[in-house]
Amino acid sequence: MNLINNFKYxxxxxxxxxxxxxxxxxxxxxxxxxxxxxxVDIFFVISGFLITSLIIKEIEQDKFSFIQFYERRxxxxxxxxxxxxxxxxxxxxxxxxxxxxIGLGKxxxxxxxxxxxxxxxxxxxxxxxxxxxxxxxHMWSLAVEEQFYMIMxxxxxxxxxxxxxxxxxKLILFLGMLFCASLALSIWSLPRxxxxxxxxxxxxxxxxxxxxxxxxxxxxxxxxxxxxREALAFIGLLGMILPCFLYTKDTLFPGLAALPPCLGVAxxxxxxxxxxxxxxxxxxxxxxxxxxIFIGLISYSLYLWHWPLVAFSxxxxxxxxxTFYKWGIVALSIILGIASWHFVETPFRKKNIARSRKPxxxxxxxxxxxxxxxxxxxxxxxxxAGRYSxxxxxxxxxxxxxxxxxxxxxxxxxxxxxxGEFPIFGNSNLNTVNVLVWGDSHxxxxxxxxxxxxxxxxVVGSAWHSSTAPILNYVPPQFAAEFSLGDNSPTWAAAIxxxxxxxxxxxVLLAARWSGYYKTASEQMEENNLSLINFNNNLLKTVKSxxxxxxxxxxxxxxxxxxxxxxxxxxxxxxxxxxxxxYACTIGQLIDQNETFDALKMELELAGAKILxxxxxxxxxxxxxxxxxxxxxxxxxxxxxxxxxxAKKVKGVFDPIFSQAxxxxxxxxxxxxx
Numbered sequence: 179m180n181l182i183n184n185f186k187y188x189x190x191x192x193x194x195x196x197x198x199x200x201x202x203x204x205x206x207x208x209x210x211x212x213x214x215x216x217x218v219d220i221f222f223v224i225s226g227f228l229i230t231s232l233i234i235k236e237i238e239q240d241k242f243s244f245i246q247f248y249e250r251r252x253x254x255x256x257x258x259x260x261x262x263x264x265x266x267x268x269x270x271x272x273x274x275x276x277x278x279x280i281g282l283g284k285x286x287x288x289x290x291x292x293x294x295x296x297x298x299x300x301x302x303x304x305x306x307x308x309x310x311x312x313x314x315x316h317m318w319s320l321a322v323e324e325q326f327y328m329i330m331x332x333x334x335x336x337x338x339x340x341x342x343x344x345x346x347x348k349l350i351l352f353l354g355m356l357f358c359a360s361l362a363l364s365i366w367s368l369p370r371x372x373x374x375x376x377x378x379x380x381x382x383x384x385x386x387x388x389x390x391x392x393x394x395x396x397x398x399x400x401x402x403x404x405x406x407r408e409a410l411a412f413i414g415l416l417g418m419i420l421p422c423f424l425y426t427k428d429t430l431f432p433g434l435a436a437l438p439p440c441l442g443v444a445x446x447x448x449x450x451x452x453x454x455x456x457x458x459x460x461x462x463x464x465x466x467x468x469x470x471i472f473i474g475l476i477s478y479s480l481y482l483w484h485w486p487l488v489a490f491s492x493x494x495x496x497x498x499x500x501t502f503y504k505w506g507i508v509a510l511s512i513i514l515g516i517a518s519w520h521f522v523e524t525p526f527r528k529k530n531i532a533r534s535r536k537p538x539x540x541x542x543x544x545x546x547x548x549x550x551x552x553x554x555x556x557x558x559x560x561x562x563a564g565r566y567s568x569x570x571x572x573x574x575x576x577x578x579x580x581x582x583x584x585x586x587x588x589x590x591x592x593x594x595x596x597x598g599e600f601p602i603f604g605n606s607n608l609n610t611v612n613v614l615v616w617g618d619s620h621x622x623x624x625x626x627x628x629x630x631x632x633x634x635x636x637v638v639g640s641a642w643h644s645s646t647a648p649i650l651n652y653v654p655p656q657f658a659a660e661f662s663l664g665d666n667s668p669t670w671a672a673a674i675x676x677x678x679x680x681x682x683x684x685x686v687l688l689a690a691r692w693s694g695y696y697k698t699a700s701e702q703m704e705e706n707n708l709s710l711i712n713f714n715n716n717l718l719k720t721v722k723s724x725x726x727x728x729x730x731x732x733x734x735x736x737x738x739x740x741x742x743x744x745x746x747x748x749x750x751x752x753x754x755x756x757x758x759x760x761y762a763c764t765i766g767q768l769i770d771q772n773e774t775f776d777a778l779k780m781e782l783e784l785a786g787a788k789i790l791x792x793x794x795x796x797x798x799x800x801x802x803x804x805x806x807x808x809x810x811x812x813x814x815x816x817x818x819x820x821x822x823x824x825a826k827k828v829k830g831v832f833d834p835i836f837s838q839a840x841x842x843x844x845x846x847x848x849x850x851x852x
Contacts, residue, residue: 188450188451188452189465189466189471190446190450190458190462190463190465190466191224191227191228191447191474192465192470192471192474192475192477193462193464193465193466193467193470193471193474194220194224194418194443194446194447194465194474195220195221195224195473195474195475195477196465196470196471196472196473196474196477197217197220197418197419197465198217198218198220198221198224198477199217199221199473199474199477199480199481200217200473201214201215201216201217201220201422202214202215202217202218202481202484203480203481203484203508203511204508205217205422206484206485206488207484207488207499207504207507207508208498208499208504209501209504209505209508210423211422211423212422212423212425212426212427213421213422213423213424213425213426213429214422215425215427215431216418216421216422216425216436216439217422218319219385219432219436219439219440219443220418220439220440220443221319221323221481222319222322222323222382222385222386222389222440223385223386223388223389223392223440223443223444223447224389224443224447225323225326225386225389226326226385226386226387226388226389226390226392226393227389227390227392227393227447228389228393229326229327229330229386229389229390230330230334230389230390230393230394231393232247233247233330233331233334233335234334234338234349234393234394237334237335237338237339238338242331242335244331244332244335245535247331248327249535249538249539251324251327252538252539252542253526253527253529253532253538254478254523254527255320255324255478256542256545257522257523257526257531257541258478258479258482258518258519258522258523259289259317259320259482260542260545260546260549261518261522262482262483262486262518263286263289263314263549264548264549264552265486266282266286266313266314266486267282267286267552267553267556269313269486269490270282270313271562271565273490273493273494274493274561275561275566275570275574275749276560276561276562276563276565276566276571276574277561277574277577277578278311278312278493278561279556279561279562280556280557280560280561281301281312282312282313282314282553282556283552283553283554283555283556283557283561284297284553284557285297285298285312285314285315285317285553286314286549286550286552286553286556287549287550287553287554288321289314289317289320289321289549290546290549290550290553292321292324292325292328293321293325294314294317294318294320294321295318295319295321295322295325295377295378295379296321296377296378298312298315298318298377299318299373299374299376299377299378302315302373310488310489310492311489311492311493312489313485313486313489313490314485314486315485315489316481316482316485318377322377322378322379322382323386325379326379326383326386330386330390334349337349337352346394346396349394350391350394350395353387353390353391353394354391356383356384356387357383357384357387357388357390357391358384360380360381360382360383360384360387361384363380363381364381364382364384364432364433364436365433365434367381368381368430368431368432368433369430369656369664372430375432375433376431376432381432382432385432385436385440388440388441388443388444389443389444389447391444392444392447392448395448402453404457404459406449407449407450407459408449408459408460408461409449410445410446410448410449410459411445411446411449411450411459411460411461411462412459412461413442413445414441414442414443414444414445414446414447414448414449414461415442415446415461416442417438417439417441417442417443417445418438418439418442418443418446420438421435421438421439427657428655428656428657429657430656430657446461446462449461449462450462475519476512476515476516476518476519477515478519478523479514479515479516479517479518479519479522479523480511480512480515480519481515482515482518483511483514483515483518484507484508484511484515487507487510487511487514488507491503491507494746494750494754496742496746496747496750496758496761497742526538566753567752569752569810570749570752570753572810572811572812573745573748573749573752573807573811573812574745574749576744576745576811576812576814576815576821576822576823577745577815577816578815579623579815579819579821579822580815580816580819587601587622587625587640587642588601589622589642589643589644590640590641590642590643590670591643591663592663592666592669592670592673595641595670595673595674595677596673598673598677598680598681600614600639600640600641600677601639601640602637602638602639602640603625603629603632603637603638603639603640604629604632604634604635604636604637604638605634605635605636605637609637610637610681611637611638611639611681611683612632612636612637612638612683612684612685612836613628613632613636613637613638613639613683613684613685613686613687613835613836614638614639614640614641614674614678614683614685614686614687614729615628615638615639615640615641615642615687615689616641616642616648616674616686616687616688616689617641617642617647617648617687617688617689617690617734618642618643618644618645618646618647618648618689618690618691619642619644619645619691619819620689620690620691620734620736620737620818620819620820621640621641621642621648621687621688621689621690622640622642623815623819623820623821623824623825624689624734624820624825624828625638625640625825626822626825626826627820627825627826627827627828627829627831627832628687628829628832628835630826630829631829631830631832631833631835631836632836633836636836639683641674643662643663643670644658644661644662645658645661645662646662646663646667646670647667647690647695647713648671648674648688648689648690648720649671649688649713649716649717649719649720650668650671650672650675650716650719650720650723651668651671651712651716651719652667652668652671652695652713652716653665653667653668654667655698671720675720675723675724675727678724678727678728678729679727679728682728683729684728684729684730685729685730685732685835686724686729686730686731686732687732687733687734687790687832687835688720688731688732688733688734688787689733689734690736691736691818692735692736692772692774692775693736693739693771693772693774693775695713696710696713696774696775699712699713700774710774714778714781717778717782718778718781718782718785721733721782721785721786721787722785722786725785725786730786730788731785731786731787731788732787732788732789732790732834732835733782733787733788733789733790734789734790734791734792734831735772735775735776735789735790735791735792735793736771736772736775736818737792737793737796737818737820737828738763738767738768738771738793738796738804739763739767739768739771739817739818740761740762740763740804740806740814740817740818741760741761741762741763741767741817742761742817743816743817744806744807744812744813744814744815744816744817745812745814745815745816747761747806748806748807748812758806759801759803761806762798762801762803762804762805762806763803763804764802764803764804765797765802765803765804768793768804788834790831790832790834790835791831792828792831795827795828795830795831796813796824796827796828808823808827811823812824813827
């Protein structure tokens with residue numbers, strides 16, 4: 179029995195590739211398609227289908243060769259990607275700052291070892307703003323496919339040749355078990371480790387395994403009725419297209435959300451399998467239109483080239499692209515994609531270049547070596563920092579204040595909150611915490627100022643966690659699951675209040691990006707009219723609970739948020755002599771930013787809180803705008819987080835806390851002398 183029947187060229191699958199790459203392209207340039215990232219998942223299913231079909235067919239015919247399989251993969255993937263990476267390095271020399279040039283070097287090395295997905299998992303959130311500036315971010319999906327290609331041939335060969343499994347049902351059973359395990363892991367890990375789930379093969383393999391299972395289904399035997407095939411193909415198309423418009427970057431993905439597009443591809447391929455007379459559903463025929471097929475043929479090169487154009491364009495941009503510019507990126511991406519397909523992909527695939535295996539692998543080894551050495555040079559030479567002035571390098575260094583290894587402490591986990599194991603700073607000879615700084619990443623960013631204001635006589639404790647408001651009963655939205663404590667947030671907050679009472683901490687400073695939480699609460703008002711009211715009530719409850727626990731509550735009014743990333747604006751102003759004053763926060767904008775919080779100010783004070791405000795210390799009295807820099811240093815490390823220098827610029831605002839802090843340093847010292 180032949181497990182794979184009529185494995186021939188199917189033009190509608192190239193049409194699917196066109197849909198996939200255009201969805202990704204339009205998503206990345208911002209031309210609609212808010213869920214266009216599912217195009218990558220379409221590619222995954224197609225890859226699983228084609229690779230599995232090829233491997234099983236050749237094993238059945240006793241023609242399968244591992245070396246031949248990988249030769250085809252090298253011809254298909256490596257030449258175009260190598261040219262792309264080399265071109266990116268050359269472009270990066272002229273456009274990238276040292277730290278990002280180093281990052282490019284690391285991503286090139288990782289991709290050379292088929293592991294860029296692991297690199298980006300450890301360093302980048304795909305949907306974060308900073309990710310959009312990394313010119314090789316899109317290579318993560320190629321690494322996932324390459325890892326699949328490394329494993330799948332051995333697995334299928336082992337089943338069919340070693341275990342002698344030739345039954346369709348048994349093969350489907352084995353692959354089905356792998357599919358279920360991978361999908362279950364993806365669903366389980368998504369709310370807990372969203373970056374892990376997004377980037378890595380174990381939680382993505384099920385998408386390619388859907389394609390593998392489709393390859394083993396005897397399509398013609400199951401689906402003979404034309405009306406059923408037409409309906410199934412149409413349903414499959416809807417499964418792919420609707421998520422492009424219904425999903426957004428806030429959709430928890432992949433997990434269950436990836437099922438509709440992946441199943442859509444499976445249904446489409448199954449229903450479109452040609453009958454003996456060559457007929458395919460009308461929906462599939464749409465995808466055999468020659469212009470669509472051509473986009474499918476160049477889809478790999480188009481995918482490779484579009485993202486660096488987007489990333490390099492965003493790198494120095496301080497405003498949204500115009501529609502004209504976006505279409506310009508699309509046009510240039512297609513031109514470069516065609517050129518890469520014609521001059522690089524096709525000659526290698528048709529063996530016009532490297533006609534035999536030996537020179538092909540030789541070229542691949544040489545090119546990989548050049549890329550690895552080049553990437554290593556970018557790291558060793560510190561991104562060739564000499565290309566920029568000292569002031570630019572100072573501005574750029576402020577971005578490092580966001581890195582966990584460069585901050586004063588790491589986030590407080592749930593167990594740490596329950597045990598009251600707050601990271602402490604100050605006089606290590608004392609166990610008494612005089613001030614506890616509680617909040618989100620804004621609380622983390624002001625720690626240098628609070629610690630400096632405390633001097634040598636007080637002890638400062640820290641309890642912060644990203645995207646987790648310092649209030650009781652708060653549950654962060656799902657899109658913040660990767661950074662926040664999620665459903666554990668209420669327990670975490672209650673534990674902190676309990677520890678404040680237990681340890682008799684006299685001062686608690688609440689700091690957060692209040693406007694962000696209020697914006698989310700306002701958006702949720704459509705579903706829950708009490709959302710905003712509940713947030714305010716819980717904030718007031720937190721103040722009262724801390725006061726009842728014996729603490730004086732201080733609340734930091736949110737610092738001015740600028741319109742763009744501050745280091746980026748300052749560097750652009752320095753490099754291009756551009757006027758960046760329009761991007762600085764104005765007095766009116768700060769009023770609008772803090773309007774909802776300020777409306778609650780009187781109630782907070784009546785509940786016992788004292789409000790601290792940094793705005794006067796950051797105001798440029800001449801320009802009547804809030805400063806982005808002071809004496810040659812950036813005051814923020816992004817749009818709204820104070821840098822270490824920025825925090826120290828406003829340390830005076832915390833003096834009232836320590837003027838009445840109930841630290842008994844002198845008493846303890848005197849008792850020690852007695």
